Amino acid sequence: MPTDLHYLAILPEIITAATGIAIMLLDPFTAPQHKGRLGWLGVAGLLAAGVAGAAQSGRTMTAFGGMVQLDSYSVFFRWLFFGVSIGTILISLQYLKREGVHHSEFYALVLFATTGMSFMAASVDLILMFIGLETVAISTYVLAGFKRSDPRSNESAVKYFILGAFSTAVLLYGIAFLYGQTGSTRFDRVAEALSAQGPSAFFLVGLALLLVGFGFKVAMAPFHVWTPDVYEGAPSPVTAFLAVGPKAAGFAALVRVLYSALPDMENHWGDVLGLVAVLTMTVGNVAAITQSNIKRLLAYSSVAHAGYLLVGLVARNELGISAVLYYAVVYALMNLGAFTVVVIWSGAGETRVHLSDYAGIGFRYPFLTGCLSLFLLSLIGIPATGGFMGKVFLFAAAVQSHHVGLVVIAVLNSAVSAYYYLRIIVIMYMQEPAAQVPSVEIPVPAAVALVLAALGTLLTGLYPSALLDLASRSVLAVR
Amino acid sequence: MVPLNYYLILGALLFSVGALGVILKRNLITMFMSVELMLNSANLTFLAFAREWNQVSGQVLVFFVMVVAAAEAAVGLAIVIATYKNRKTVNADETASLRD
Amino acid sequence: MFIFVALLLPVVALLAGRLLRPQMGHDTKLRPYECGVEPETDARERYSVRYYIIAILFVIFDVETIFLFPWAVIYDKLALFGFIEMLVFLGILIFGYIYVWKKGALEWV
Numbered sequence: 001m002p003t004d005l006h007y008l009a010i011l012p013e014i015i016t017a018a019t020g021i022a023i024m025l026l027d028p029f030t031a032p033q034h035k036g037r038l039g040w041l042g043v044a045g046l047l048a049a050g051v052a053g054a055a056q057s058g059r060t061m062t063a064f065g066g067m068v069q070l071d072s073y074s075v076f077f078r079w080l081f082f083g084v085s086i087g088t089i090l091i092s093l094q095y096l097k098r099e100g101v102h103h104s105e106f107y108a109l110v111l112f113a114t115t116g117m118s119f120m121a122a123s124v125d126l127i128l129m130f131i132g133l134e135t136v137a138i139s140t141y142v143l144a145g146f147k148r149s150d151p152r153s154n155e156s157a158v159k160y161f162i163l164g165a166f167s168t169a170v171l172l173y174g175i176a177f178l179y180g181q182t183g184s185t186r187f188d189r190v191a192e193a194l195s196a197q198g199p200s201a202f203f204l205v206g207l208a209l210l211l212v213g214f215g216f217k218v219a220m221a222p223f224h225v226w227t228p229d230v231y232e233g234a235p236s237p238v239t240a241f242l243a244v245g246p247k248a249a250g251f252a253a254l255v256r257v258l259y260s261a262l263p264d265m266e267n268h269w270g271d272v273l274g275l276v277a278v279l280t281m282t283v284g285n286v287a288a289i290t291q292s293n294i295k296r297l298l299a300y301s302s303v304a305h306a307g308y309l310l311v312g313l314v315a316r317n318e319l320g321i322s323a324v325l326y327y328a329v330v331y332a333l334m335n336l337g338a339f340t341v342v343v344i345w346s347g348a349g350e351t352r353v354h355l356s357d358y359a360g361i362g363f364r365y366p367f368l369t370g371c372l373s374l375f376l377l378s379l380i381g382i383p384a385t386g387g388f389m390g391k392v393f394l395f396a397a398a399v400q401s402h403h404v405g406l407v408v409i410a411v412l413n414s415a416v417s418a419y420y421y422l423r424i425i426v427i428m429y430m431q432e433p434a435a436q437v438p439s440v441e442i443p444v445p446a447a448v449a450l451v452l453a454a455l456g457t458l459l460t461g462l463y464p465s466a467l468l469d470l471a472s473r474s475v476l477a478v479r
Numbered sequence: 480m481v482p483l484n485y486y487l488i489l490g491a492l493l494f495s496v497g498a499l500g501v502i503l504k505r506n507l508i509t510m511f512m513s514v515e516l517m518l519n520s521a522n523l524t525f526l527a528f529a530r531e532w533n534q535v536s537g538q539v540l541v542f543f544v545m546v547v548a549a550a551e552a553a554v555g556l557a558i559v560i561a562t563y564k565n566r567k568t569v570n571a572d573e574t575a576s577l578r579d
Numbered sequence: 580m581f582i583f584v585a586l587l588l589p590v591v592a593l594l595a596g597r598l599l600r601p602q603m604g605h606d607t608k609l610r611p612y613e614c615g616v617e618p619e620t621d622a623r624e625r626y627s628v629r630y631y632i633i634a635i636l637f638v639i640f641d642v643e644t645i646f647l648f649p650w651a652v653i654y655d656k657l658a659l660f661g662f663i664e665m666l667v668f669l670g671i672l673i674f675g676y677i678y679v680w681k682k683g684a685l686e687w688v
Contacts, residue, residue, distance in 0.1 A: 154558070179528055
């Protein structure tokens with residue numbers, strides 16, 4: 001028997017996967033009106049996995065022949081992913097019933113995707129990372145097309161599937177070249193071979209293909225073109241999940257690959273990512289200005305935010321990566337929050353997703369619009385919100401490593417973004433409402449998610465040091 | 480023994496054919512088959528390198544990729560069938576309604 | 580030289596066969612072979628869309644079995660540990676099977 005398996009190192013993932021399987025097994029035996037219970041089972045599983053993860057914090061070990069690494073970095077991202085998935089399930093409980101697609105496979109798929117994301121952050125081997133990424137991808141293809149009879153959901157799934165599969169193939173081809181040059185897929189061996197041999201042609205090809213593959217997954221320009229269509233067509237809770245979970249997981253894996261496996265090529269990827277960051281921010285923000293559909297607008301905004309996150313990667317210092325971790329959490333909070341409002345307000349059949357549907361509702365629904373305004377202000381980066389502190393850390397890191405030009409462009413971009421975020425607030429509070437303001441009820445689980453996201457956004461803005469400490473301790477494991 | 484480069488060149492050609500297929504073809508099934516071709520060209524590259532290094536691990540990786548590709552194939556076909564049921568076409572251009 | 584012979588050989592063989600064999604036109608020769616039973620309908624028949632689900636399920640379960648082969652080859656070395664691991668793996672597959680069964684995907688219409 002191999003001696004270094006250490007099943008405990010992946011206990012949280014075992015719990016999430018087992019809960020997902022349990023949900024699928026229980027589904028045929030659950031009456032349609034009780035499907036929500038399986039959603040709560042999913043939440044319980046994620047909480048249990050979070051506790052199991054907490055019990056391991058502070059420990060560092062590698063398991064499964066050096067494929068999985070348990071360290072503060074993987075623990076940090078595990079918590080983020082479990083939190084995101086709990087939020088997604090809380091939003092979906094009422095939504096699925098409302099849209100007439102209350103199948104408990106939804107919860108199972110969210111749990112499987114969480115397992116994959118968790119493995120992406122914990123893997124120190126290219127193949128495990130690839131399998132984690134595919135677990136996420138395949139689950140989310142189905143989630144995007146979850147409203148089977150809705151042609152828009154179909155189209156979203158088709159586009160996501162074709163481009164996702166394409167990028168997977170590109171990524172795998174890149175992994176093949178790294179393996180070919182080094183004879184191993186383990187990050188540490190790849191790094192050893194790289195420092196011994198120097199950046200040869202195969203390394204360059206492998207790195208380029210890897211960056212293209214990840215570029216699709218986290219929606220960096222010019223590989224972001226699928227984002228608005230997929231986000232618009234997918235069911236709104238799924239859009240929230242896609243914009244937050246897989247994107248953060250993509251960054252988690254990208255940081256690990258670049259810093260643990262290819263540190264000696266940092267000048268190569270640093271320069272490329274610098275250009276990509278500028279392009280991503282600008283394309284995302286400029287395109288968002290002209291959008292009239294709020295899901296599309298938030299899709300372009302998520303592209304722009306990938307650009308801000310890249311700034312932290314380009315900085316190539318410890319503050320840079322801890323800022324990426326910090327911003328990933330803040331971004332998850334504010335984006336999940338904003339999408340929760342979109343889910344609640346959109347109404348049956350998601351009919352109210354146009355910006356004009358938000359006209360004048362500011363004083364009719366103070367709770368919803370107040371929360372949405374907070375999230376939008378945080379997305380701009382107004383002081384006293386988490387978004388502000390996140391951007392401060394990201395840009396400070398870039399200044400520290402003398403990327404002043406990049407920071408100037410990023411700040412200009414934030415100014416541009418203020419226009420379209422503020423426009424929503426203006427529409428909500430200053431425009432005349434439609435003749436008949438529709439009434440919506442706010443489901444309790446979604447309200448809980450909303451309050452938690454709002455509190456998190458405020459707390460990370462007012463007391464940033466706790467989260468930043470946690471982030472910077474987690475970074476030590478990577479560098 | 481066939482030199483390593485021959486396999487790599489064949490892999491690169493297959494990969495390019497697959498990539499061009501995804502970009503140029505408009506039939507969803509054809510695009511999907513092109514993606515499979517890309518995955519298999521990566522597999523071929525893996526196998527060629529595995530033999531060059533004289534390792535079993537490279538071959539085991541291909542197993543995993545095959546299983547992943549099969550799962551992807553199942554999900555992809557299901558998505559295409561769902562689309563066909565609603566739109567009665569599998570042409571990528573005719574299904575497109577989401578755009579700026 | 581070798582390539583010419585290689586190209587020439589099938590051409591010559593096929594041509595010789597065509598010229599030398601007796602020409603007997605016969606209706607039965609053109610009919611699709613169905614294990615000796617009289618064919619009842621055209622071979623290019625439209626079949627139920629339900630086959631898709633069966634095919635999709637087959638692809639998944641079929642490919643999973645490739646993990647059994649390397650396991651079987653080094654079964655002796657893995658001993659009890661390998662046996663239990665494979666039980667877990669197959670157990671998960673069986674859970675999937677139960678799910679598919681209970682959902683009615685295997686029912687014939």
